[in-house]
Amino acid sequence: LNEITQTTQAYDENQIQVLEGLEAVRKRPGMYIASTGPKGLHHLVYEIVDNAIDEALAGFCNKIVVEILPGDIIRVTDNGRGIPVGIQHKTGLPAVTVVFTILHAGGKFGGGGYKVSGGLHGVGASVVNALSEWLTVEVRNGEHLYYQRFERGTAVTELEERDATTETGTTVTFKADPQIFKETTVYEYEVLQTRLREQAFLNAGVEIELIDSRGEETVRNNFCY
Numbered sequence: 001l002n003e004i005t006q007t008t009q010a011y012d013e014n015q016i017q018v019l020e021g022l023e024a025v026r027k028r029p030g031m032y033i034a035s036t037g038p039k040g041l042h043h044l045v046y047e048i049v050d051n052a053i054d055e056a057l058a059g060f061c062n063k064i065v066v067e068i069l070p071g072d073i074i075r076v077t078d079n080g081r082g083i084p085v086g087i088q089h090k091t092g093l094p095a096v097t098v099v100f101t102i103l104h105a106g107g108k109f110g111g112g113g114y115k116v117s118g119g120l121h122g123v124g125a126s127v128v129n130a131l132s133e134w135l136t137v138e139v140r141n142g143e144h145l146y147y148q149r150f151e152r153g154t155a156v157t158e159l160e161e162r163d164a165t166t167e168t169g170t171t172v173t174f175k176a177d178p179q180i181f182k183e184t185t186v187y188e189y190e191v192l193q194t195r196l197r198e199q200a201f202l203n204a205g206v207e208i209e210l211i212d213s214r215g216e217e218t219v220r221n222n223f224c225y
């Protein structure tokens, strides 16, 4: 009984932690991203790409695709191992759900929950999730495709196990929340292009492709050094 109680209890406490963390991000976005203007909007993409780059630095990914879809929806896909889907003992939640809902205030290098100038060092996924009208994550772990959807940071589905697949990788699709980004939610291709080229240069061996499919003609650029 204790085991069940423990899981149930942990779930409740963690639920509260999740809601408090995400509420803080939505209340004071400027504490977590540069601004809620165009710079902050583009920063959302960089936070997600940073996670895929971490996987590449770990040696398990060599291709990252960033796509701007109609409606200024962003899709980032990597061909890494896939974020773990196993249940995390502490929270009783799948690890991938924790990545998107628990505010890892300490960051990778310890310290407080404050923003570090260069970004959130690969722990910004929950911040992006909190500031998105909706976000979906798809994980391919070589056995199945897993899927989960969030709205303004709150899970609106469980982690669903879907079709079998031999592929591995992670895809995150999100729409920035116009309630947060009041000035604009339109991405500038050149701004993303400049930053992604830089990231490809700094992380030699990782191919980064940028695709803009918002217009009649799809525009694409590949960066690989």
Ligand SMILES: Cc1cc(C)cc(-c2cc(NC(=O)[C@H]3COCCO3)[nH]n2)c1
Residues within 6 Å of the ligand: 048, 049, 051, 052, 055, 076, 077, 078, 080, 081, 082, 083, 084, 099, 125, 169, 170, 171, 172
């Ligand atoms: C596009 C995107 C967005 C986010 C938030 C994470 C990732 C991501 C995270 C990882 N990999 C992991 O988390 C590691 C860590 O644990 C072992 C399996 O791989 N690959 N890709 C990719």
